[in-house]
Each structure stands twice: as C-alpha cells, then as structure tokens.
Amino acid sequence: FGLILLGLLVVIAILAPVIAPDSPTVPSIPFIPPLHGGHLLGTDEVGYDIFSRVLYGLRESLLGVLIVVSSGVLIGGIIGLVAGVAGGWVDTLLMRITDLFLALPSPLLAIAIAAALGPSFAHVLLSVAIVWWPFYARIMRGEVRALAARPHLEAAALAGAGPLRRGLRHLLPGAMPAIIVTASLDVGNLVVTLAGLSFLGLGAPAPAPELGAMAARGLQFLLQQWWVPVMPGIAVFLLALGANMSGDAIADATGLGA
Numbered sequence: 001f002g003l004i005l006l007g008l009l010v011v012i013a014i015l016a017p018v019i020a021p022d023s024p025t026v027p028s029i030p031f032i033p034p035l036h037g038g039h040l041l042g043t044d045e046v047g048y049d050i051f052s053r054v055l056y057g058l059r060e061s062l063l064g065v066l067i068v069v070s071s072g073v074l075i076g077g078i079i080g081l082v083a084g085v086a087g088g089w090v091d092t093l094l095m096r097i098t099d100l101f102l103a104l105p106s107p108l109l110a111i112a113i114a115a116a117l118g119p120s121f122a123h124v125l126l127s128v129a130i131v132w133w134p135f136y137a138r139i140m141r142g143e144v145r146a147l148a149a150r151p152h153l154e155a156a157a158l159a160g161a162g163p164l165r166r167g168l169r170h171l172l173p174g175a176m177p178a179i180i181v182t183a184s185l186d187v188g189n190l191v192v193t194l195a196g197l198s199f200l201g202l203g204a205p206a207p208a209p210e211l212g213a214m215a216a217r218g219l220q221f222l223l224q225q226w227w228v229p230v231m232p233g234i235a236v237f238l239l240a241l242g243a244n245m246s247g248d249a250i251a252d253a254t255g256l257g258a
Contacts, residue, residue, distance in 0.1 A: 002245020080140025145177035
C-alpha cells in the first residue's frame with residue numbers, strides 16, 4: 001500500500017503541469033469552498049487554486065527529498081567508506097568530525113543555517129543537507145568495518161588487492177543495501193523536516209507553492225475557511241505516510257528491518 005501510494009503521488013507530482021487546472025500563482029476569487037466553482041480543493045485567501053498549488057508543492061517536496069538524500073548518500077557514503085577502509089588516524093579523524101555534527105541538535109542547526117542564509121528553497125535544502133550526511137557516514141563505516149572482517153575480504157587482501165580495489169569492488173557493494181534501506185526510511189522524515197522549515201517561513205517567499213508555507217499562511221483561517229491550511233497538511237501527511245510505509249516494506253524485503 002505504501003509503495004502504491006508513494007508511486008501515485010510521484011506520478012501526480014511529475015504530471016503536475018498537465019494535471020493542474022490552473023496556474024499555482026494566478027489568483028481568482030478568494031475563499032471558494034472545495035468542489036465549488038471548478039476548484040476541486042477550493043481557493044485560498046488570495047484566490048489561488050489550492051489543488052494546483054498542492055500538486056506543484058508535492059513536486060517541490062519530492063525534488064527536495066531527492067536532492068538531500070542523494071547528497072547525504074554521496075557525502076556520507078564517501079566519508080564512511082574512506083574511514084572504514086583506511087582505519088587508523090584517518091578513521092579516527094573522520095569519525096570525530098562526524099560525531100561533532102551528530103552531537104549538535106540537527107533541527108536547530110538547520111534552522112540557524114537557513115535563517116542566516118535567508119528565505120529560499122535552495123537555502124533550506126542546503127541547510128538540511130549539511131546536517132543529514134553524518135547518519136550515512138556512520139552506517140557506511142559500520143557496514144564496511146563489519147564486511148572487512150569476513151573471510152573473502154581477507155582472501156582478497158592476501159591475493160594482493162589494494163585498499164582502493166577492496167573498497168570499490170567488495171566493500172561498497174556489500175554496504176549499499178543498508179544505505180538504500182536507510183535512505184528509504186529517511187524520505188518520510190525529510191518530507192516532514194522540509195515542510196516544517198517551510199512552515200517556519202524559511203522556504204521560498206510567497207507565492208511559491210510550498211506545502212509547509214501554504215499551511216502556515218492559511219492557519220489563521222482554520223476556523224472559518226478550514227480547507228486553506230488543511231489541504232496542504234493532508235498532502236504532507238499522505239506523502240510522509242507513503243514514504244514511511246514504503247521504507248518499512250523495503251527494509252522487510254531486504255531483511256534489514258528492525
């Protein structure tokens with residue numbers, strides 16, 4: 001169910017320019033209720049079509065998640081692989097740097113970086129990416145160290161395979177399943193994190209269609225025009241739900257679930 005839901009949301013996000021009935025930044029009549037006036041989810045306080053903005057917001061959220069996860073896997077994976085293969089002082093140095101980032105409160109650090117850089121979706125992605133890679137570095141290093149003690153790796157070393165060859169040909173492929181499972185489980189957390197930073201006003205300025213910002217700006221209308229903040233919130237909930245269930249399914253399928 002999670003994979004189907006996430007896949008459906010991904011397809012909808014990709015086809016947003018085709019599916020969206022209106023432009024997400026062209027206003028019409030404010031506060032039209034859902035299923036009235038040709039607006040499936042109604043309009044907000046400015047008159048923007050909420051359905052169109054939710055579609056584009058899903059697209060932006062998924063793009064942001066893809067960028068942050070990819071950067072985390074790349075940066076953290078390289079650091080963890082080098083630390084695990086090299087060992088010694090290199091391992092100690094890289095892991096102490098990683099521990100330094102892990103010791104800091106990640107949400108507060110991301111908020112501080114985004115606030116210092118100024119409101120922008122790119123700044124939000126950069127701030128989250130800076131605090132997200134240490135988890136992957138730790139996991140990669142642990143997997144590499146565990147694999148390095150196995151007989152076939154010792155045989156490869158005795159056969160003359162150097163550290164680079166062992167790392168790229170044997171250790172990296174063996175550690176990737178754990179990294180993939182971690183990344184799949186991270187998607188739901190990232191969806192909520194990015195929406196939360198946008199909710200705090202750190203994302204792109206209005207009228208950019210960001211789900212968190214849409215919910216934040218519409219919160220004052222919750223009791224009268226409830227659909228304005230609720231519809232973007234439902235979109236975040238469904239995206240996070242699909243991502244979390246998909247991550248659990250992938251973890252169970254690979255035998256790496258908790």
